[in-house]
Amino acid sequence: MKGIETCVNGLEATMSSTIPTLGFAILSVLARADSTGYEIAGRMRNPVARFWTASHSQIHADLRRLLDSGLVGYTTAPGPGPQEKKIYSITAEGLDALREWVTEPPRPQPERDELVLKTYAAWLADPAALIAMFRTALREHEGRLAEYEAAWASVEEEAPAFGTSRFGNMAALRCGLTYERHRADWCRWMIDQLSSSLKPS
Known part of the structure; x- marks a missing residue:
């Protein structure tokens, strides 16, 4: 049993270290409400927690990574144009990863002012x-x-x-x-x- 726990904890640590900080910012947004990519980008323009911004292209790339990792999912709905829009939501695995990340010491960031x-x-x-x-x-x-x-x-x-x-x-x-x-x-x-x-x- 202890060996299984060690393996699971190691897997969680690996997952946390492979998710970029922007990924966790996106998960933080989705933990509050399901959102389209456009809505997530809008919240990033009005900086998340007033200290975090990102471009639409960065958000789109990280959403794909989060989808591939099973941390977010999406449903489709009629869009304003001919294509359907994707409404993203955080999965149970995504919530677990977010909870784990919140209490980890922040990763070293370059000081640039x-x-x-x-x-x-x-x-x-x-x-x-x-x-x-x-x-x-x-x-x-x-x-x-x-x-x-x-x-x-x-x-x-x-x-x-x-x-x-x-x-x-x-x-x-x-x-x-x-x-x-x-x-x-x-x-x-x-x-x-x-x-x-x-x-x-």
């Missing part, structure tokens, strides 16, 4: 031009922050319980709020530092 990289070399640039760049970045972060704060006001009133998909929405939104506040504060600090450098000594 172009604005921070530019800051690293900022001492070579014209401070006035840098100020303009950071003001643009600040407006973008303040805009997203205002959007997240409006969303938070409605989510906080509902206070969704753990075990519901809306709790996941709230938790991800909380992270988004913290991130955008931090980035906005950092942009303001950079603008202050650069503005000080332009003042005559």
Whole structure:
């Protein structure tokens, strides 16, 4: 019996390691509601958990892999054109894989932040031009922050319980709020530092 359990656990670990992170993002979407590929892409354009995006071509390729692995299935329905549309759903195996993946430590990801990289070399640039760049970045972060704060006001009133998909929405939104506040504060600090450098000594 122990040998069988070891074999099953090893198979689950192998499956988890072969599914790309985007695959799990798709499974996370389908765990909430059956969706067409177009609907999944729409949710990715409004980033999943505000920190994950993907193109339609990437989603289509990963959906094929998930189908081949038996983690999703689909039914067909009349489409807007001559072809039927596919409505994807997560399978029991897909839910098991998603539950297993959720508690695994995140896979190492390359740290790539172009604005921070530019800051690293900022001492070579014209401070006035840098100020303009950071003001643009600040407006973008303040805009997203205002959007997240409006969303938070409605989510906080509902206070969704753990075990519901809306709790996941709230938790991800909380992270988004913290991130955008931090980035906005950092942009303001950079603008202050650069503005000080332009003042005559």
